[in-house]
Amino acid sequence: MYYESTRDGSVKITSAEAVARGISRDGGLFVPDSLPRLGLDEIVRLGKLSYPEAAKEVFRLFLTDFTDGELENCVRRAYVGSFDTENVMEIAELRKGEYILELWHGPTCAFKDMALQILPHLLTTSVSKTGVGKKVCVLVATSGDTGKAALEGFKDAPGTEILVFYPENGVSAMQKLQMITQEGKNVGVCAIKGNFDDAQTGVKKIFTDPAVNEKLSENGLMFSSANSINWGRLAPQIVYYVVSYARLVCEGKIKAGEEILITVPTGNFGNILAAYYAKEMGMPVKKLICASNSNNVLTDFLTTGVYDRNRRFYTTISPSMDILVSSNLERLLYHLGGRDSEYISGLFRSLGETGRFEVSEEIKAQLKELFYADFCTDPETKAAIKKTNAEHSYTCDTHTAVAVGVYNKYIASSGDLAPVLIASTASPYKFPEAVLDALGACGGCSDEFEMADKLHEISGMEIPASLSALKTKKPRFTGSVEKSEMLSAVYSLLKIE
Numbered sequence: 037m038y039y040e041s042t043r044d045g046s047v048k049i050t051s052a053e054a055v056a057r058g059i060s061r062d063g064g065l066f067v068p069d070s071l072p073r074l075g076l077d078e079i080v081r082l083g084k085l086s087y088p089e090a091a092k093e094v095f096r097l098f099l100t101d102f103t104d105g106e107l108e109n110c111v112r113r114a115y116v117g118s119f120d121t122e123n124v125m126e127i128a129e130l131r132k133g134e135y136i137l138e139l140w141h142g143p144t145c146a147f148k149d150m151a152l153q154i155l156p157h158l159l160t161t162s163v164s165k166t167g168v169g170k171k172v173c174v175l176v177a178t179s180g181d182t183g184k185a186a187l188e189g190f191k192d193a194p195g196t197e198i199l200v201f202y203p204e205n206g207v208s209a210m211q212k213l214q215m216i217t218q219e220g221k222n223v224g225v226c227a228i229k230g231n232f233d234d235a236q237t238g239v240k241k242i243f244t245d246p247a248v249n250e251k252l253s254e255n256g257l258m259f260s261s262a263n264s265i266n267w268g269r270l271a272p273q274i275v276y277y278v279v280s281y282a283r284l285v286c287e288g289k290i291k292a293g294e295e296i297l298i299t300v301p302t303g304n305f306g307n308i309l310a311a312y313y314a315k316e317m318g319m320p321v322k323k324l325i326c327a328s329n330s331n332n333v334l335t336d337f338l339t340t341g342v343y344d345r346n347r348r349f350y351t352t353i354s355p356s357m358d359i360l361v362s363s364n365l366e367r368l369l370y371h372l373g374g375r376d377s378e379y380i381s382g383l384f385r386s387l388g389e390t391g392r393f394e395v396s397e398e399i400k401a402q403l404k405e406l407f408y409a410d411f412c413t414d415p416e417t418k419a420a421i422k423k424t425n426a427e428h429s430y431t432c433d434t435h436t437a438v439a440v441g442v443y444n445k446y447i448a449s450s451g452d453l454a455p456v457l458i459a460s461t462a463s464p465y466k467f468p469e470a471v472l473d474a475l476g477a478c479g480g481c482s483d484e485f486e487m488a489d490k491l492h493e494i495s496g497m498e499i500p501a502s503l504s505a506l507k508t509k510k511p512r513f514t515g516s517v518e519k520s521e522m523l524s525a526v527y528s529l530l531k532i533e
């Protein structure tokens with residue numbers, strides 16, 4: 037299998053090169069040149085394997101230039117011992133046919149760990165395979181969860197440096213605390229005066245600047261990305277959808293071959309894109325339900341075919357989804373548009389120049405077939421938390437609640453009661469203030485830790501040890517920089533002039 041750039045038809049590289057480079061020079065994203073197919077029997081068989089074993093089976097299909105030993109090493113280091121459940125992910129049943137896929141059992145309590153625990157291993161393996169012999173500098177723009185998950189994954193990983201940019205006022209108190217107390221010799225954390233899109237745009241610009249790349253190269257360094265633009269982030273996300281389906285079949289919850297709905301709280305479109313890939317590989321999926329918060333650019337796009345980022349930006353109680361430019365949409369459009377890199381370049385040129393593009397009628401028809409999209413405002417999100425707690429004694433975080441709320445809108449409008457898998461992307465303990473507020477129990481707490489205790493009383497769920505431990509940690513990274521100073525922050529971390 038080879039990987040192509042969504043914006044330049046002449047690029048054809050191995051998976052190791054795609055993972056090592058992160059993003060193509062032309063600004064495009066790397067995508068596989070064809071998608072592997074899995075038979076129903078092969079999918080169901082994955083449900084009987086351990087998570088690392090199943091992950092290896094899926095990676096074998098995409099990372100075709102990795103040896104078996106390399107893949108084995110990567111999955112073991114990522115998925116054995118670092119999650120608070122041996123299953124790596126858990127499936128909770130709200131009622132018969134409604135399942136919550138808990139993807140937050142990793143060290144930072146958000147679903148990003150599913151991919152970022154393995155990315156450093158895939159990346160360092162890729163860099164040594166491609167023989168560039170350079171030290172990897174990982175730059176991350178984060179809306180809160182990616183940053184911490186990447187820091188945990190990369191801390192003290194040999195041959196790497198990592199620098200994380202986050203929007204000064206765009207992350208929760210717990211998320212901020214997680215990042216500014218990060219340990220490790222090769223890490224840097226930097227707040228910027230701007231929102232997530234500013235951070236992401238700044239990082240993309242630094243990545244693709246030839247002069248900056250030249251300078252790094254002279255210093256024995258190369259950039260790579262831990263954002264979901266890196267294929268090494270996406271491949272691990274395909275795994276858990278296929279494995280969930282297999283586990284539901286093995287546990288007798290659904291019949292082999294039965295189509296299910298998948299609902300995903302969406303920001304950068306990485307998680308739901310992985311579900312799309314799982315569907316294209318043969319997993320029986322009836323509809324992909326794309327759930328947004330008030331930053332509902334995707335709801336509009338998937339229903340009208342017009343992407344328009346010229347709109348107000350909202351700071352919501354689901355901050356990891358406060359995004360107006362969803363990078364991974366580019367990959368979906370590349371596949372739906374018949375892998376036409378010139379067409380995709382045109383769309384994104386238009387997005388850059390006018391903040392807007394409109395896709396062809398053929399693509400609109402496919403979007404309609406594949407997706408249902410809707411959004412929840414903050415009050416609707418809180419109502420979903422309250423209702424789920426009252427009806428099912430299950431406490432979900434604000435992002436998951438957006439998905440639950442949108443799924444309920446889908447049922448109301450379609451009457452479709454097919455089994456549903458709702459991706460739960462964070463532990464409620466990551467956003468205790470908003471969750472308590474939704475449950476009407478916010479008063480009287482002086483900090484995040486008292487809130488966590490209170491949430492424990494109400495929900496009965498265990499407080500993740502990694503969050504309790506923050507209480508005694510000293511902040512290491514304080515202060516913030518202007519958007520225009522991001523490049524100097526990079527040079528300063530790397531100690532180059």
Ligand SMILES: *Cc1c(COP(=O)(O)O)cnc(C)c1O
Nearest residue numbers: 181303304305306307356461462
């Ligand atoms: C990152 C994140 C999302 C959005 O996922 P995308 O892959 O960017 O669409 C949703 N919820 C949480 C908690 C997240 O951290």
